[in-house]
Amino acid sequence: MKSDSVLPSICYGGDYNPEQWPEEVWHEDAQLMRKAGVNLISVGIFGWSKLEPQEGKYDFGWLDTVMDILYKHGVYVNLATATATTPAWFVKKYPDSLPVDRNGVRSFNGSRQHYCPNHPHLLEHMKTLVRALAEHFKEHPALKMWHVNNEYACHVSRCYCENCARSFRTWLQERYQSIERLNECWGTNFWGQRYNDWEEINPPRKTPTFVNPSQELDYYRFMNDAIFKLFAAEKEILREITPDVPLSTNFMSSFKPLDYFSWAQEVDIVTWDSYPDPREGLPINHAMMSDLMRSLRGGQPFLLMEQVTSHVNWRDINVPKPPGVMRLWSYSTIGRGADGIMFFQWRQSRAGAEKFHGAMVSHSGDDQSRVYREVKELGHELQKLDELVGSRVKSEVAILFDWENWWAVELDSKPHNKLNYISIVEDYYRELYKRNIRVDFARPQDDVSAYKVVIAPLLYMMKEGEEENLKRYVRDGGTLLVSFFSGIVNENDHVHLGGYPAPLRDILGICVEEWVPFAEEQSNFLQDGGETYRCTTWADIIRLEGAEPLALFGEEWYVGSPAVTVHRFGKGKGIYVGTRPESRYLGRLMESILKERDITPALQVPAKVEVTERYTDKERYVVIVNHNAHPVRITLPADETFLNVFNGKKHDKELTVKGIDAVVLKKRRRT
Ligand code: GLA
Numbered sequence: 265m266k267s268d269s270v271l272p273s274i275c276y277g278g279d280y281n282p283e284q285w286p287e288e289v290w291h292e293d294a295q296l297m298r299k300a301g302v303n304l305i306s307v308g309i310f311g312w313s314k315l316e317p318q319e320g321k322y323d324f325g326w327l328d329t330v331m332d333i334l335y336k337h338g339v340y341v342n343l344a345t346a347t348a349t350t351p352a353w354f355v356k357k358y359p360d361s362l363p364v365d366r367n368g369v370r371s372f373n374g375s376r377q378h379y380c381p382n383h384p385h386l387l388e389h390m391k392t393l394v395r396a397l398a399e400h401f402k403e404h405p406a407l408k409m410w411h412v413n414n415e416y417a418c419h420v421s422r423c424y425c426e427n428c429a430r431s432f433r434t435w436l437q438e439r440y441q442s443i444e445r446l447n448e449c450w451g452t453n454f455w456g457q458r459y460n461d462w463e464e465i466n467p468p469r470k471t472p473t474f475v476n477p478s479q480e481l482d483y484y485r486f487m488n489d490a491i492f493k494l495f496a497a498e499k500e501i502l503r504e505i506t507p508d509v510p511l512s513t514n515f516m517s518s519f520k521p522l523d524y525f526s527w528a529q530e531v532d533i534v535t536w537d538s539y540p541d542p543r544e545g546l547p548i549n550h551a552m553m554s555d556l557m558r559s560l561r562g563g564q565p566f567l568l569m570e571q572v573t574s575h576v577n578w579r580d581i582n583v584p585k586p587p588g589v590m591r592l593w594s595y596s597t598i599g600r601g602a603d604g605i606m607f608f609q610w611r612q613s614r615a616g617a618e619k620f621h622g623a624m625v626s627h628s629g630d631d632q633s634r635v636y637r638e639v640k641e642l643g644h645e646l647q648k649l650d651e652l653v654g655s656r657v658k659s660e661v662a663i664l665f666d667w668e669n670w671w672a673v674e675l676d677s678k679p680h681n682k683l684n685y686i687s688i689v690e691d692y693y694r695e696l697y698k699r700n701i702r703v704d705f706a707r708p709q710d711d712v713s714a715y716k717v718v719i720a721p722l723l724y725m726m727k728e729g730e731e732e733n734l735k736r737y738v739r740d741g742g743t744l745l746v747s748f749f750s751g752i753v754n755e756n757d758h759v760h761l762g763g764y765p766a767p768l769r770d771i772l773g774i775c776v777e778e779w780v781p782f783a784e785e786q787s788n789f790l791q792d793g794g795e796t797y798r799c800t801t802w803a804d805i806i807r808l809e810g811a812e813p814l815a816l817f818g819e820e821w822y823v824g825s826p827a828v829t830v831h832r833f834g835k836g837k838g839i840y841v842g843t844r845p846e847s848r849y850l851g852r853l854m855e856s857i858l859k860e861r862d863i864t865p866a867l868q869v870p871a872k873v874e875v876t877e878r879y880t881d882k883e884r885y886v887v888i889v890n891h892n893a894h895p896v897r898i899t900l901p902a903d904e905t906f907l908n909v910f911n912g913k914k915h916d917k918e919l920t921v922k923g924i925d926a927v928v929l930k931k932r933r934r935t
């Protein structure tokens with residue numbers, strides 16, 4: 265096993281819900297799995313009500329049978345702890361375990377994940393189940409990995425019930441120690457919100473107008489912590505009983521309520537779920553999320569735990585992936601660090617809300633469908649990629665990404681209340697993606713000294729230590745690119761005084777005097793040399809304090825004032841973008857930065873072709889994904905030879921990749 269890999273081969277499989285099928289189907293399933301090259305299956309995710317049909321009475325027999333059958337067919341199990349949905353008997357016994365929304369309205373059971381994370385009896389019941397399950401299955405030879413709960417907080421990321429109010433008060437006492445400190449950090453002298461006693465404090469429930477933003481922000485933190493505690497408790501039991509079995513819980517990529525950077529430190533491998541809409545064409549957001557998910561644990565390879573073979577059921581219109589696209593997007597993910605490709609789900613359900621969700625085996629139930637044939641082809645092909653397991657992606661560019669900043673910047677009562685953090689991050693990511701420049705994500709407090717370029721889109725919140733960190737980075741020679749509305753508040757959402765963006769003014773050599781948010785239909789333009797470019801969303805009124813302008817605003821009352829600036833700071837540079845420029849401008853700006861810092865893609869390729877690289881100590885793998893329907897011809901560097909990992913074929917000088925096709929090559933220097 266290579267140092268970085270948690271599992272020894274490329275994982276291939278999906279979620280499996282055998283409890284929805286009679287036993288004879290289990291045998292058929294195992295055979296179809298083997299035929300398709302499946303080696304890992306996630307079982308029991310929504311199994312609590314079947315595994316503990318009555319309080320304290322367990323029935324593991326059916327799962328024993330399932331696991332035996334799978335093992336006999338060479339399929340390992342990613343065993344779920346089954347805690348994702350509390351059974352009906354639990355709800356009946358504890359009706360106050362059902363979650364309550366901001367307006368005081370309680371949800372009912374009859375769907376899934378209907379629990380308040382702070383219910384006083386929830387954890388003990390979850391722990392008892394997990395202990396029983398782990399004790400029962402600890403020796404089972406099929407057990408390869410633990411799947412803790414499922415997509416934590418997916419449907420209920422917040423609850424506002426009395427149990428939550430009580431836990432919130434305890435959490436606040438731990439954080440602030442004294443009520444006076446809380447008053448300070450929440451700025452309660454505003455609108456007469458002062459508290460004398462912890463008991464006076466409530467969750468940010470429905471209020472007549474804007475709730476205190478610092479309180480709202482703390483509720484994000486508190487809920488993240490409360491839900492994390494559920495995971496930590498399960499983890500502790502699993503570690504005790506099965507210390508050698510790796511564990512994970514599946515993330516949902518850009519899922520706002522949970523700070524996955526901190527969660528990721530507690531899993532053995534990042535696993536995540538992704539459902540890009542085939543209508544979008546290029547899966548740029550999926551690529552960005554692959555890069556983000558890989559970055560959560562410092563570049564360790566991850567598993568794509570769920571994607572769909574064809575179509576989902578939960579969009580307004582559920583368009584299938586055309587032939588070849590499932591394979592194509594799988595390779596995009598592998599190029600960005602995946603050591604496994606899994607699906608929701610193995611066999612399409614017959615009943616329930618997901619019966620029209622795509623699966624590896626469809627309602628026809630046989631091996632004849634187009635989807636199953638593609639599943640099988642991919643499964644067999646991936647078996648040839650085991651040598652990639654554990655290999656890493658190396659990047660020279662980092663984008664700063666911070667969940668707390670995300671929570672803060674999208675709170676209401678801002679100058680512009682339609683700013684979407686992910687889409688501003690994606691503005692910058694897209695330009696790098698199109699140029700096949702590899703990108704990592706990092707937190708603003710992380711050591712970024714290894715990167716030549718760091719991009720900080722919409723870094724509205726800057727916490728203690730981050731100013732020093734970024735100053736050190738630029739002073740030592742780094743290039744920092746910062747977007748508008750960055751460096752505005754501290755961790756309590758209180759403004760950094762002394763001129764915007766106070767913590768970044770030295771680096772950037774500017775002061776932002778005023779903000780001009782644009783109406784949705786409004787735009788301005790940028791003048792850069794003889795060229796003009798459109799910009800939208802926002803304009804900063806910038807006073808230069810040592811920086812030089814790179815582009816000026818083209819109209820309005822601030823015509824001719826700087827929109828984009830550059831400033832030398834120490835050995836590095838601070839570049840500021842005081843608006844939201846169109847892609848043509850951002851791309852050009854990015855190209856000039858990349859050129860200056862000598863950052864190049866692995867190969868020069870035509871548009872809509874992805875190229876990524878993964879490294880081991882000995883090898884360099886190049887993954888090429890052609891999203892075009894037509895074939896592309898790629899010129900290969902003269903001093904290198906490329907070996908096709910699928911078929912051993914050698915390529916010199918040039919290579920043709922068919923339309924909607926992907927290849928994995930091994931790079932060799934020519935001697
Ligand atoms: C999520 C869940 C799965 C399933 C899929 C459907 O990822 O984890 O159980 O509901 O969505 O797309």
Ligand code: GLA
């Ligand atoms: C009202 C209130 C003020 C203030 C302003 C803001 O007029 O009386 O306290 O909130 O709105 O526009």
